[in-house]
Amino acid sequence: MANFHLEAKDVNVWFGARHVLKNVNLQFPENQVTALIGPSGCGKSTFIRTLNRMHELIPGAGFAGEVLLDGKDIYGEAVDPVDVRIKIGMVFQKPNPFPTMSIKENVISGLKLSGISRPDAGDLVEQSLVRASMWNEVKDRLNDPAISLSGGQQQRLCIARSLAMDPDVLLMDEPCSALDPGSTRRIEETILELKESMTIVIVTHNMQQAQRISDRTAFFLAEDNTPGHVVEFGETQQIFYGPIDPRTNEYVNGRFG
């Protein structure tokens, strides 16, 4: 049974001549949260960007392997990267709401940007903000500029903005690393609610966070100028309490990285 929602097969990445990721094989089952952990510079961000074809926007980026969404290669000849990014949303480390748009406009910005029209755009604003658990905070100020929100609110707005596209998969690259503990906790609660309806991949440096929210965890490592690769991948409980590889054990117990 190889029926995973999203699957990376032998993913390799180069920047120019530099090989930074080697033969990454990971499977992301539906309605599960998968955490990617590992020391700085091991290629987590690089890998997660290959999952929605944001990778190819970097000058000099090279790629080999396959990424399958519902069994279909998103790098296929006939596939439009824009369609891939509509189905596979992404939330970044630094909140990046559009500064010229209001809160409301930010939520539906994806529809405008990708040229999709929805008759229920009005409901969509409320629905998306509810799913990102911030509707009550902002419902009276929907027309205020998005940058008048706090950092944590901006990040949840960015999540709402992705949710408005109704993605199948949500990729998050250290979404809480710029936020306070309160905002972090709220985003974690949101993630746990969202996984009922989608597949989530999250990069995190916070071991407690990985344990709180993820079902499976992949440990990346790039040793001594070798390309990054996956050392160990399995159930989160197993990675943290019964790691097979000694390097995983050292990392999750905070002995390096």
Next chain:
Amino acid sequence: MSVPTQRKLLAKPARTADKIFFAVAKAAGYSSFVIIGLILFFLSIRAWPAFERQNILEFAFGTGWDNTLDPAVFNIGPMLWGSLLIAAIGVVIAVPMAISIAYFIEFLAPKPIAKTATVIVDLLAAIPSVVLGLWGLGVFTPVGAHWAQMLGDALGGFIPFLSNDTGTYLRSPFIASIVVAVMIVPLISSVTREIFSQVDKEIIKGALALGGTRESVLRRVILPTSAGGILGGVLLALGRAMGETVAIFFVLNLVFDEYNWFNLLEPQGGAIASLILARFGEATPEEVEALLAAGVVLFVITLIINAIASYIVQKAQPWRRD
């Protein structure tokens, strides 16, 4: 419970070096107002007799310029309108080109090409306008007249802007506008490129990750964030276009007696700066005063346009306030 009284806070520089720097910067800042004021003041004094002889509105909007009549007639209406028309059409042609060039350099071109293109564009911005005028006269006019004729033949029948029954397509506002556009494209694109390079790359990534295409990201994210800065560049360019003298003088027929409101392809038009250049050499003393008065009008109009534009920028960008 009572609150202690507010204390005096140190807002002024305390150290000597800082004090000197502060004073110099302040002087330089205020001197710009003073200089503008002085220029306007002395121009106006020299031009005053012209304003005394006739109503300023008649001077600015009336027609005819002739020092052989008695009394002489000095009105700049068609020149003023021509300046605005040529500058406006020039800007309309130049802005899309300049933005495309800036977009290409900043977001599409590979590094070495982008660097070379940047240098070339900045060099183009530095071409003296007399050289551009000569190019306009010697090289572009025949080509431009040919284009104009094709446009006129094809569309002149239904689009009034493009109708022309004078039989010649030379020395028209159309040709002058294109020469002006060539002159200001590098200026606008140089400013725009700089503004584009300062757009936060994170929000561009965010837009692409939401399924944005190059076109929609440019239109909905990059342009709105850079609109204020681009408008600043356009204003600089508009100032240069309105004040352009030699280049327009070479490629445009100045017609003083009647307004050419919109017949872009006909060989008649106007430009205040070119009027001044054309007449100054053999001007009678009275005429010199009128030419200075024309300068005052040009100056004031340029100031007004700038004021309106900065008001628009402020209105259009609530997030930039404070």
